[in-house]
Amino acid sequence: MGRGLVNRLLALLAAFAALALPGMARAEDGYDLWLRYAPLDDGMAADDAAALGPVTSASAPTPTIIAARSELERGLAELLDGHEPAGRGIVLGLARDLDGAAAREAATLEGQPAGAYRIARLADGRILIAAQDDIGLLYGAFAFLRHLGAGEPVSTIDDISAPAFSLRIIDHWGNPSGLVERGYSGRSIFDWWHLPDRLDPRMIDYARAEASIGINGVVVNNVNAKAYVLEPRYIAKLRRLADAWRPYGIRVYLTARFSAPMELGATGTADPLDPAVRQWWKDKADEIYAAIPDFGGFLVKANSEGQPGPQDYGRTHADGANMMAAALGDRGVVLWRAFVYSAEDSTDRAKQAYNEFVPLDGKFADNVILQVKNGPVDFQPREPFHPMFGAMPHTKLMLEGQITKEYLGFATHLAFLAPLWKEVITADTGHGGVVAQNLVGMAGVANTGSDRNWSGSHFDQANWYAFGRLAWDPRMSSGNIAQEWAAQTFSRDPGFLAEVVPMMLGSRQAVVDYMTPLGLAHQMGTGHHYGPAPWICDLARPEWNPCYYSKADAGGIGFDRTATGSDALAQYAPTVAAQWRDPKAMDEDYLLWFHHLPWDFKTQSGRALWPELVHRYDRGVAEVDAMAATWASLAPNVDEQRFEDTSEFLAIQQREARWWRDASIAYWQSVNHLPLPEGAAPPAHSLDWYEALSFPDAPAD
Amino acid sequence: MGRGLVNRLLALLAAFAALALPGMARAEDGYDLWLRYAPLDDGMAADDAAALGPVTSASAPTPTIIAARSELERGLAELLDGHEPAGRGIVLGLARDLDGAAAREAATLEGQPAGAYRIARLADGRILIAAQDDIGLLYGAFAFLRHLGAGEPVSTIDDISAPAFSLRIIDHWGNPSGLVERGYSGRSIFDWWHLPDRLDPRMIDYARAEASIGINGVVVNNVNAKAYVLEPRYIAKLRRLADAWRPYGIRVYLTARFSAPMELGATGTADPLDPAVRQWWKDKADEIYAAIPDFGGFLVKANSEGQPGPQDYGRTHADGANMMAAALGDRGVVLWRAFVYSAEDSTDRAKQAYNEFVPLDGKFADNVILQVKNGPVDFQPREPFHPMFGAMPHTKLMLEGQITKEYLGFATHLAFLAPLWKEVITADTGHGGVVAQNLVGMAGVANTGSDRNWSGSHFDQANWYAFGRLAWDPRMSSGNIAQEWAAQTFSRDPGFLAEVVPMMLGSRQAVVDYMTPLGLAHQMGTGHHYGPAPWICDLARPEWNPCYYSKADAGGIGFDRTATGSDALAQYAPTVAAQWRDPKAMDEDYLLWFHHLPWDFKTQSGRALWPELVHRYDRGVAEVDAMAATWASLAPNVDEQRFEDTSEFLAIQQREARWWRDASIAYWQSVNHLPLPEGAAPPAHSLDWYEALSFPDAPAD
Structure with missing residues (x-):
């Protein structure tokens, strides 16, 4: 060990520096999606590298098989982060081209539809990615990288999968x-x-x-x-x-x-x-x-x-x-x-x-x-x-x-x-x-x-x-999907995933709550579909109007789709229709979709319909606040640009959840003339103020 | 020198590798524009690093001065490519904050408009970037990086510049x-x-x-x-x-x-x-x-x-x-x-x-x-x-x-x-x-x-x-601008610049020649302005029609803007009008802009107007072919993605230059009933074929 080695290392350093600097100027911009292949942590990368070897194909190359190999090589190079694969190889192979133990593994795919794949570790240490058709090999390659990218050690990856739909x-x-x-x-x-x-x-x-x-x-x-x-x-x-x-x-x-x-x-x-x-x-x-x-x-x-x-x-x-x-x-x-x-x-x-x-x-x-x-x-x-x-x-x-x-x-x-x-x-x-x-x-x-x-x-x-x-x-x-995605896209850190996955899982209900709770629908501004406009009621065709969907009046709110109303309920099978027929016993997520109910209808929470509605709006707003707080706590796990991008959008969502809640409540009050439930915050502005907002520039209208 | 140093170097290598790998996956996509700061070649980087030092400011930091420093640091880090600046520093300073030799250099800016800057090497080896206002310092910083980026050695950079227009x-x-x-x-x-x-x-x-x-x-x-x-x-x-x-x-x-x-x-x-x-x-x-x-x-x-x-x-x-x-x-x-x-x-x-x-x-x-x-x-x-x-x-x-x-x-x-x-x-x-x-x-x-x-x-x-x-x-x-731009954007290689700069300089005349030679104008399809449509003559307002601009008929072609016509010529000063009055003596680039001339009018080449027109179309087509050949020869100097992007566009331009030439000639022939000049290739299609082309999807119409 002397000057020669040091010189070689220095030359390597210079070469890396040349490569690294342009990369350094680039923020994470999201272009790589879930195919980001972020380097595994050092221990995991070393272990995986020891268990993996070069990618080979037991089948003649086709454009699809070449794409599968190329994706594996690209993904592994990035995931293993400089750790040279030193184990047995990864073999891609169509069932018909395999023999021995590999053929026996591939045989488990018999009768499976196009695209099915098998990932198995053979007794000799090789990783087999087998399929009955070329595209199955590509799907298998992506699946293998997904397992690795989500942080699973090579030793535990064993997968057989086939698509449910053609x-x-x-x-x-x-x-x-x-x-x-x-x-x-x-x-x-x-x-x-x-x-x-x-x-x-x-x-x-x-x-x-x-x-x-x-x-x-x-x-x-x-x-x-x-x-x-x-x-x-x-x-x-x-x-x-x-x-x-x-x-x-x-x-x-x-x-x-x-x-x-x-x-x-x-x-x-x-x-x-x-x-x-x-x-x-x-x-x-x-x-x-x-x-x-x-x-x-x-x-x-x-x-x-x-x-x-x-x-x-x-x-x-x-x-x-x-x-x-x-x-x-x-x-x-x-x-x-x-x-x-x-x-x-x-x-x-x-x-x-x-x-x-x-x-x-x-x-x-x-x-x-x-x-x-x-x-x-x-x-x-x-x-x-x-x-x-x-x-x-x-x-x-x-x-x-x-x-x-x-x-x-x-x-x-x-x-x-x-x-x-x-x-x-x-x-x-x-x-x-x-x-x-x-x-x-x-x-x-x-x-x-x-x-x-x-x-x-x-x-x-x-x-x-x-x-x-x-x-x-x-x-x-949904949880597994969120976990897979977040691990590949942002961070495999278990603490991060423990926070971000529940946040994702609750996020759609938050939107339901602050926009259209309890089975309400289509209260968005007509045309652009952005922002609340429950008051719109003067358009030529009835079903262009949010009021058509809410049917709100002094007596109550909701679209009667039972036999006393449009009887849309009858389009469902009897067992299904039955579960939605009784407003007192049904899943309240669909309550006002199927029923027109008086404002004082007693909901399952014990609250009357009106305070329950307000409660749900408030719950939605609170959930978005919680999402923003959760995200803020995750700064250490996320690169600066994507952290900031998401924070800015969450801040908009916090404000707009309030807008939805306040504008909706202001309008319902103008219809039902009821006071706000005790403890509920009054809308920040008058109904006129919300009605005057105009978005001629809303995108993609 | 022993294991400790090697270990530190190895750790550095690993750190660089982590940074470099994501960067490696990115093709050059053009986002960095001329601010690409591509590494200087090794000798130049070493020389520049020896002559440069840390960036300091003699003036209190303002957002603009901070931006100037930050740009210099970013640009130098990338240009010098790992060579550590080891010389005297770079000083940013407002004239009022400088003294001694620096103040004397800055004084040369007195009376200059806002934004003017001075870049000078002081006797003590420091690089001075001086200005009378903050923005001048930012412009000076960009100018310094432009000089370096174009491949000028630090020792020769000496610049004083002020904007011509406010x-x-x-x-x-x-x-x-x-x-x-x-x-x-x-x-x-x-x-x-x-x-x-x-x-x-x-x-x-x-x-x-x-x-x-x-x-x-x-x-x-x-x-x-x-x-x-x-x-x-x-x-x-x-x-x-x-x-x-x-x-x-x-x-x-x-x-x-x-x-x-x-x-x-x-x-x-x-x-x-x-x-x-x-x-x-x-x-x-x-x-x-x-x-x-x-x-x-x-x-x-x-x-x-x-x-x-x-x-x-x-x-x-x-x-x-x-x-x-x-x-x-x-x-x-x-x-x-x-x-x-x-x-x-x-x-x-x-x-x-x-x-x-x-x-x-x-x-x-x-x-x-x-x-x-x-x-x-x-x-x-x-x-x-x-x-x-x-x-x-x-x-x-x-x-x-x-x-x-x-x-x-x-x-x-x-x-x-x-x-x-x-x-x-x-x-x-x-x-x-x-x-x-x-x-x-x-x-x-x-x-x-x-x-x-x-x-x-x-x-x-x-x-x-x-x-x-x-x-x-x-x-x-134009040549200096092209050279500056190409060196910063693509390559400083003198061989590359010797080819690409002339290609750029000739490119606009090529477009003139294959679209609207000899002073013709507005022969593009009405509305989208893409592709030839000299035949359009039926739109409500006369000046919406290409035929309005060509005034082509059996007798001749061109818009008479002399006293016998619209006399637009009279809107110019007499000396200017005089140079365009005589079609036999004027700059033929404006010939048909100002004159309606018979098809057999004798041009300065000795050719009649009709063969001269065809000659110019052919010259334009040939020029685009030459541009494509030039570009093809530059593959070794350009990264793969940008080379390919440009090659594809040049191939389209080659085909569309022919489209312009052929469609225009087919139309003029339908008007003048003249045979093609000897040796001229006939249009690839009939006039009907060109007229039938339709582009309802042309962008940004």
Whole structure:
């Protein structure tokens, strides 16, 4: 040991310094999502490195297998943080290419669906990642890194997993112009203008992120669709995306405007029974498949909110969907949205989809899937599950959830949505089984955009993550998902996780409480859906008005959906309807969704309805204060930039929770003329003040 | 030297490795702009480190002086790349706080305007950065880093510099919604929705970038203004920006919608002579100054393209501007745009601004500045300078240039604009002096957006840089600016610079040649301004049509602006008009701008006009091919990501240059019925094919 070694060390130091300095200037900005691969602590990294070796593949390289190896190498290099792997190797292999002990492990996958994987430590110390198909190897690679990234020691990792649903889809509501409808994280992530000539490198990181949580389909354009995305110019753009994403197991889908053949000048009608129309869609599908052999299919919003559809020609949704399904044949699927919102039934908007679709059960082609929102109205902070689930035994259904928080405070408010989706997919339909058992897939409306952190806020990344994880395995608990995500994204410190996970788990109920407690819904300002506006009652269509949903008057509050009212309750199976029929005995989270009750109705807490309502608003406000205090205590565990970003947003949420509470209470008082319950703080401003607030610049309206 | 030292070195190595690894995963993405501070080569870094020492300040710390120190420390740490400064220190000091040799150097600044700085090496080896005001120290610090970053050795750096203009402004055309009119780099950089609660860290990097090139004012919102940005809610947002930018010497400005007092419900009229209107603006100014004591003032687009203005009340531009100027008083300025584009004068749109404004010379208040576009039409690839320059001796004028390339291929085409602006500011007005001598400032329409590289393309950063540098020193050559920028942004390698600088310098002429050669203008598709559309001739207003600008027919092509035509030539001083009067002797770059000539007119090359036109298109196409070949040869000098980004865009530009050439030639042939000149390639498609192309999704239309 002498000058030679020291010189070599100094040279190394200089080399590292050169690399390190540009890195030092960069704050953590969230771009890496949960694929951050932050270095393990030194002891864990040393142990893992001793147990791991080089990544090899027992199967011939394909683009997907190469992506799996490359992700493992990248992830391990960062996680192990300079500790050289010195153990036995990591073997990726398709079942058919394995033998001996590896083959026996892989055999446990027999009969499992596409994408299933097995991670096992073989007796000789090698780590096996096995699957029956290439994409299973990539999913297995991501799973292995997820286990490591969450801080599990190599020695305990043993995993076998298969996706619950074959369709795990993300819907983007972005327009070719770059505007994302209900998007709160900047512009669209798709650079349509420069495609196909330029493929933004973000598109690869996007595919990595989606594959890491098992997403296997992406609808790239808005459900309020432009016809011209079906033109050759756009098919070429889509092809470039499809080629880039194929190694990551992601199929591309397009939304199709029902009137496209007319608008593009090819036909004089869009009647789905017109032979020329049918031929146009068939030719269009052939044209797309010639460019994109694994094109996923069409997502269609028809006869809803002004979009064209088969009813314009006196045809049914089934006629329309089946026509497109015939055009696709066995090559793809039609995802037909059940969200229909037209002027037809003004008695109760919540009943409309069921009324239109359930009578068509059994009439849809085998490659048509109805995409049904989680609840019967529209992505509210809480709704009962949609009555269509379980009610159409001869029709394939998907659940549509909204990852972007249109009605939950945009990207600013912290609300972890796994509990919302879990409530729905674990709900007993009364028709045999829970909602998840009635699904062939899940589709989430993306919250991604051009913002550097993808989702507009760091914690909204968790909703993207959670949606994918639940679409893979709806049995996962919200807590496990939060824990996995927070450990990979922020810190594996157990003290940190013990604080942040409960904070996340309680956050959505906080939003429910300060916005729309006790089963209230749609009290947001019409149009932008931001902020309280329970007073709005003068818009042309009744269901555009928050007052339509609250039905608040001097006598009481709530929407009577029992037999004395709209009887939406009758759309549910009898056992389900029964649990919501008696306001005195039911789960009060849905109380005012189903019942119009007098202000002095006695709730289960012993409080009358009015003080209970105020209590819930106050509980929501207090919960946000507690979240902010919790976060403040976590400064030592989080990098400065992301800590600060989140703190600023929580401060806004604290103020806006009060705004919701105060404006709502001020309005209810103007209706019920009741004094504030004892001890309740009066609203900070008069009702006039709240009503005068105007947000012409609210994003993505 | 033993185990102890080795252990310490090993620990350091581990620490560096931890820092370096996340950095390694990041490609160069352009976010750092020209403030990249890439490590100097080892010998240069060692030499510079030996000549430099710690940064100290002889003056009491202020936010601006702290920013200057911090920038120096950050820049030096990265440039010197681990070499520890071991020489005499760097001293920042206001002239009044210096003594001895330092004071004598600082004294050379006496009489210089705000922001001037002196960089000198004192006899004792210290580096002095002196100024008369805080902001001069910040500008000096950036200048010192620029010298180092461009590869100059410390020993040769000796600089004294002062800004030519007091107003060096960037205009943002972004709406509160985030849409940037004529923006091709994503969404607005301003997160209006979360202001004032959240200040995006980008706002500080933005201010650093602007200060580094001497920009001292930013207009934050679109000239097509919303009235509500004058409401208290927005003043609070603006205040947060102003506070953040103040240390960087940047004053904020707002665009003011002339009808704001009416639209906000305060008055029944917006007549500038109405006492209530005058009082409203005075009160509004007071309200803004109470929040932002150094508010810059208002930028106004009035009676142009449908915007409201004083003419709506039978008042003049002077009446309107002076009313606002009175409201601001000596606290700020009114920047009144001379870009007026209304239906009043259909004979020649190019004449309108001069006709409306020159008769008002001397009628504007002292704190009114007319903001005049570089040319009389609208940011074309080439226009003669605006005839108002020099023609209003009793009125303050600013030049408005467009950094965003609305008419030059958006962010995709590479066109370095310094030569365009230099042509204008160095043009002799014929009224005594060149254009630059007639200005009090320059305003550039921003090309920044939410794209990670700020400007949509890496080379468009050069246009932002160049605009700032020219607003500071209009005498700088385009070549020096390109060299400075490229060395800091890409590579100091002399071989690289010897290739890339000429490529940049020729790039704008290439665009002129393949889009609108020989003085043609406005042949772009109406509305989006992308791609060729010389055939458009059926729009309601004549000057919306490309055919209005070309006046092409079987007999010839070009807009007769001589006495036999619109006589726009008469708006120029006689000596200037004289140089453009004779088509046979004039600078042919303006030939068809001023003259309608027969297709067989003999040009100076000896070719007839028609083959000369085709020759110029071909020259433009060939130049882009040469640019692409040059860039391809520079792969060894450029990081992979930015090399690839630029290569992809150049490939698009190559294809689109051909599109421009072919579509234009196909159209001219349909008009002149002439055969192609010998050797000229026929257009790739028929004229019908080009006419059928449609771009409903063109950005920022």
